[in-house]
Amino acid sequence: MIELTLQALFSGLLAGGYYATVAVGLALVFGTMRIINLAHGELVLLSAYIAYAAESRYGLNPVMAIPLALLVVGTVSMIVYALLSRIRQDREINSLILTFGIGIIMTNGILTIWAADIHSTTNPWFQDSLVIADTLFAMNAEIVAFVGGLALMAAVYWWLNHSWQGRAVRALSSNRNAATLMGVNPRQTEILSFLIAALLATFAGVAIYTGKTVFPALGHVLTVKAFIITVLAGMGSIHGVLIGAVMIGIIESLTVTYLSASLQELAGMLLFLVVLFVSPSGLFGGRRALAR
């Protein structure tokens, strides 16, 4: 019993690592542009499928596919930005519908090119299991994704707090007008936030391909999950996102272990609704209220 619980906690922690890399990208873009990019999960999915294509067609190790995936995902991310910045009226509603539409295009594009089959890496090393302290099991891929994701997020965290550009991103999130008056170029900063989000999405995509399975409908699921995590965290706090992601990961794995796999999504959704209604500004002190 205890072993089972420990294993569930451990698996949840590992899953939380890659959920967090997806969610931080979404939160960064929301910070600078006040827009929820509903196509964010599809960017992750695109990266996963590029890793799949590289492996199945050219026998490339999925990790080696990261540069190519980064190039493609970055380009698509820039296209999304270019389209979004053309919206003038009713920005809140129209940006939601626009990114929703882009998500539909990407999901169906992937469906057309790669069909609806479920894919996962064929490289056996990633799926070899690793035993920690004789009781906890994990796949190599999960460990790599967790450690890599943490490192990437630490780098983003450092960048946001110590580099001029990172500070510009934060300044723009907290007060757009003041930041612009202080010499922050809003367009440049927004583009930068989109590129960082694309970088994180690329990494998350390859991580999912090596450690889990991918299928076209996954993009939408990831977007919703990332949104739930940012709500739990309260917008604008990276460590909040990390904790929120781990929470979701653990709740999901406990639900699967003790209740039923079909209830996995339900647990996260219920937590999301409870937090929205009880504490709309998130659990970890977002300064800005999400609701009126």
Added chain:
Amino acid sequence: MRHILLLAALVVAYAGVPLLFGGTPYILGLIVAALTIAGIAVAWALLGNLGGMVSFGHAAFFGVGSYGSAVLSMKLGVPVFPAVLLGGLAAALASVAMLPALRLRGPYFALAILAYAHIFQILATEMTPITGGAGGLLSIPRFPVLFGLDLGGKTGGYVIILTIVLLSALAYDAVRRSAWGLALKAMHDTEVATRVVGVPSTHLKAAMLALSAFITGVVGAFNAHFISFLEPDYAFSSTWTVLPIAAAIFGGYRTVWGPVLGALAIYLLDQLLFKPILPHGHQMVLGVLLCAMILLSPGGLLPALRRRSTGERHAHA
């Protein structure tokens, strides 16, 4: 002149279409499906335009309405027509569970409703004794024969859904013209000022959500009795959210008839033109259409056409 045109349109819709396509059940079936989407699109537009809320979860109301009506008529023996109305009522009741979401705005509301839709779908799958679980419900009672007209057939179904869509559009129009509609429009411009002069904004929004849910539920209930089969993945499918949004945006969700025309255009194009070309990813075209409309003509096609025709009239005068 206007009245004569309207009358002619009604005659064509009620008599002309069944006569013309009565011999080709496939086409008539497509039109019924398009009108089903149109009904949801009107409900979505009502919530979006008057309530100022984008919903990604109308599939929840559709599913609750269809299951409500199907279960009532199968397990309790309620006649089909009252069951359809009760199905709508069940969807409106389900929207009461969403009331806390009303204080959220923009993306938060949109995704909270999406979360509800997921929860309802999972509940329908898990409550096997009532809903039949993942296996679904088979041989749901069809519409009866009334005044010598077999309402259970394709033509009968067409007449029923046409009536539902027309009544929904009229309800949308009536609310828009009423004092409520004015208050809601003012709220769209500035909610704080509207509340200060004493408009109960939360109540109005709740009423719009319930009305939108009711219409969607009735449409869902119609569909359940029309196709006589239900399963959770079908009844709560995201199709019931995606297609109506595309239709409403395409036709113009701030107009009454835009969503209806948009649904007819989009669904028929999708099924007759895009599906044969792209059998698996044909919804991609809907995505392209959505993006193009938002970027090029966010008000939708109908207002754009109207602007154009009035512009020409001015040029002639």
